[in-house]
Amino acid sequence: MTFRYRTIIVSGCQLSLVLILISSLTLMADQQRSEFRGPASRTTHDGHVRLQWRAVMPNAMYEVQQSATPDFERAMTIYQGPDLATFVSGLPNGIYYYRLRSNGGGWSGTVTVTVEHYSLQLAFTLAGLGAIVFLLTVALVVKGTAKATQ
Numbered sequence: 001m002t003f004r005y006r007t008i009i010v011s012g013c014q015l016s017l018v019l020i021l022i023s024s025l026t027l028m029a030d031q032q033r034s035e036f037r038g039p040a041s042r043t044t045h046d047g048h049v050r051l052q053w054r055a056v057m058p059n060a061m062y063e064v065q066q067s068a069t070p071d072f073e074r075a076m077t078i079y080q081g082p083d084l085a086t087f088v089s090g091l092p093n094g095i096y097y098y099r100l101r102s103n104g105g106g107w108s109g110t111v112t113v114t115v116e117h118y119s120l121q122l123a124f125t126l127a128g129l130g131a132i133v134f135l136l137t138v139a140l141v142v143k144g145t146a147k148a149t150q
Helices: 012-031 120-149
Strands: 002-005 008-011 041-044 049-052 062-067 076-081 085-088 094-102 111-115
Touching: 076 085
Parallel strands: 041 111
Antiparallel strands: 002 008, 049 085, 062 076, 062 094, 094 111
């Protein structure tokens, strides 16, 4: 089979070769897209999260954006550089959305992080239990020291 376009003559074999080349370049471009490692949805109780991703190529530069909405309408860039992870801390209660890209390419899938801090009641209960254990330990040390000096 031969196709003729003006003065260019392309055989079926050459056309097949060109199509294979184009499809392989498309697959390589898809493999270059950065993706986060780990689950797409996470919950944290202490307001911090570590985001990691796989290297797509040597010396790639990555950009991570954070948004309060899934459409990234008012996204904020929180990291730019060559590292394969970033750490975000100090997050108040809420839902946060993150996306990643390398070398200005296409954006990755979205990672959703839900921050639900432990209640203040639980924090005071645990602090009270810790204080009781501390005071009992001090009392035991004092009593043991007094007994040893007699």
